[in-house]
Amino acid sequence: MNDTERARHPMQQNHESTCIDRRQMLATTVAAGAGALLWPGHGEANTVAEHPWIDAHSHIWTRDIEKFPLAKGQTLDDLSPPSFTTEELVEVARANGVGRVVLIQHGPYHGWDNSYVIHAARAFPKAFRVVAMVDHYSQSPGQQMRRMLDDRVTGFRIRSSERDRDWLGGNMGEMWRTAADTGQNICGLINPEFIAPLDAMCQKHPETPVVIDHFARIGMSGAIEGSQIDELCRLARHKRVTVKLSAFYALGRKEPPYLDLVPMIRRLLDAFGVERLMWASDSPYQLQGKNNYAASIALIRDRLDFISESDRDWLLRKTAERVFFFV
Numbered sequence: 407m408n409d410t411e412r413a414r415h416p417m418q419q420n421h422e423s424t425c426i427d428r429r430q431m432l433a434t435t436v437a438a439g440a441g442a443l444l445w446p447g448h449g450e451a452n453t454v455a456e457h458p459w460i461d462a463h464s465h466i467w468t469r470d471i472e473k474f475p476l477a478k479g480q481t482l483d484d485l486s487p488p489s490f491t492t493e494e495l496v497e498v499a500r501a502n503g504v505g506r507v508v509l510i511q512h513g514p515y516h517g518w519d520n521s522y523v524i525h526a527a528r529a530f531p532k533a534f535r536v537v538a539m540v541d542h543y544s545q546s547p548g549q550q551m552r553r554m555l556d557d558r559v560t561g562f563r564i565r566s567s568e569r570d571r572d573w574l575g576g577n578m579g580e581m582w583r584t585a586a587d588t589g590q591n592i593c594g595l596i597n598p599e600f601i602a603p604l605d606a607m608c609q610k611h612p613e614t615p616v617v618i619d620h621f622a623r624i625g626m627s628g629a630i631e632g633s634q635i636d637e638l639c640r641l642a643r644h645k646r647v648t649v650k651l652s653a654f655y656a657l658g659r660k661e662p663p664y665l666d667l668v669p670m671i672r673r674l675l676d677a678f679g680v681e682r683l684m685w686a687s688d689s690p691y692q693l694q695g696k697n698n699y700a701a702s703i704a705l706i707r708d709r710l711d712f713i714s715e716s717d718r719d720w721l722l723r724k725t726a727e728r729v730f731f732f733v
């Protein structure tokens with residue numbers, strides 16, 4: 407599968423040192439039905455109040471597969487890193503000024519079962535919003551989407567696929583119409599060659615809020631193609647399309663400080679403006695060796711010397727707040 411999401415995590419050490427730190431910290435427990443979740447430190451509300459930034463894209467998973475079963479064919483041995491719970495996520499995010507995170511359903515591990523991310527957002531409603539997945543071939547995906555809004559699901563992930571030429575087929579149109587009505591976002595994990603069919607959908611559904619993940623993965627092969635950036639920038643004519651500046655570990659040279667991505671970011675700023683771009687880490691995949699959380703946020707926070715303080719506030723907080731934290 408040609409998918410940054412499937413990258414393996416070679417730095418188990420990070421995980422182990424996180425666990426040791428965690429034991430030394432105060433922890434508050436939130437019992438929210440099955441599977442109590444821990445919030446490290448002094449509570450969710452304080453974390454949100456004291457840490458201004460929003461990470462618009464991170465995954466979580468737990469080894470508690472009795473309560474949160476894995477997708478068919480997946481076992482505990484497949485989890486890499488072995489776990490990345492809300493608690494582990496909050497620790498690394500908070501250390502970098504991030505108090506809120508958009509949790510992205512992890513298809514390979516959990517398939518269409520969104521229960522772990524929804525469970526986390528129920529337990530910590532100030533800190534988390536959810537991008538879930540519904541099967542566009544199922545009956546009435548629109549009804550499922552509406553129901554999930556109460557659980558702070560403010561987006562739905564769709565994925566381009568080499569194998570399934572019909573990835574925008576089935577009841578996908580119903581999903582886009584529902585999203586236009588509810589304000590939930592259609593979030594595309596797509597490769598550059600699928601910008602064109604996505605563009606056609608945007609044309610057909612101009613009122614649907616759409617979020618493009620990880621620069622449409624331009625630069626995944628190492629080469630950042632100007633023609634692909636042109637194509638991504640053309641999506642800006644659809645007023646409700648936003649783009650995530652994220653997954654730096656997977657794009658271009660794939661190493662900090664990621665300055666080779668700056669020209670592409672400049673192009674996107676010119677096309678979309680700061681109010682339609684948002685930073686995201688794509689953890690835990692952004693936590694591998696030199697590629698770490700601090701390096702990711704530093705690119706946007708410290709290294710774009712051509713943007714203003716207010717621009718930075720949009721990229722690191724306000725856009726994600728508007729797009730995902732509207733309920």
Ligand SMILES: [Zn+2]
Pocket residue numbers: 411463465510688
């Ligand atoms: Zn991801």
